[in-house]
Amino acid sequence: MNNIIINNKTYKLSDISEETPILWVLRDHLNLTGTKFGCGVGQCGACTVLLDGVAIRSCSTPLSQVMDKKITTIENTQDIEIQKLQQVWRDFDVAQCGYCQPGQIMNASALLKSNKNPSKDEIKSVMQGNICRCGTYNKILKAVSTVAK
Ligand code: FES
Numbered sequence: 001m002n003n004i005i006i007n008n009k010t011y012k013l014s015d016i017s018e019e020t021p022i023l024w025v026l027r028d029h030l031n032l033t034g035t036k037f038g039c040g041v042g043q044c045g046a047c048t049v050l051l052d053g054v055a056i057r058s059c060s061t062p063l064s065q066v067m068d069k070k071i072t073t074i075e076n077t078q079d080i081e082i083q084k085l086q087q088v089w090r091d092f093d094v095a096q097c098g099y100c101q102p103g104q105i106m107n108a109s110a111l112l113k114s115n116k117n118p119s120k121d122e123i124k125s126v127m128q129g130n131i132c133r134c135g136t137y138n139k140i141l142k143a144v145s146t147v148a149k
Contacts, residue, residue, distance in 0.1 A: 007072060117148055
């Protein structure tokens with residue numbers, strides 16, 4: 001039996017290999033489908049979640065590494081940074097196809113938890129690992145900068 005804490009709720013998991021990537025635990029076992037599958041090899045950022053407040057790639061993080069730690073996903077309705085970012089994402093109509101946006105927001109939320117007032121260069125540096133095929137980078141920068149003020 002494995003305990004996993006997601007969005008402040010403890011789930012007891014059984015019959016899941018400890019080598020299963022968290023992405024698939026979230027999506028296939030817990031029906032938390034806001035976290036997206038992109039490349040599957042830690043390169044695109046679509047699957048970003050927080051582990052104890054730090055952004056990680058859930059496609060390449062096995063269940064064995066997150067036992068009894070706090071995972072935060074895009075579905076968290078009590079996380080202040082995520083809620084602020086979701087609001088400004090709507091205000092600026094950031095998303096186009098939308099597929100990468102949960103990962104973008106999660107990575108931005110990790111940045112804002114560690115640095116309340118990042119510069120534009122710091123935002124660009126942190127966000128550059130999250131790929132957007134629609135090229136919404138300027139809107140993402142504007143949105144994160146607005147929350148950072
Ligand atoms: Fe995990 Fe691309 S799906 S980094």
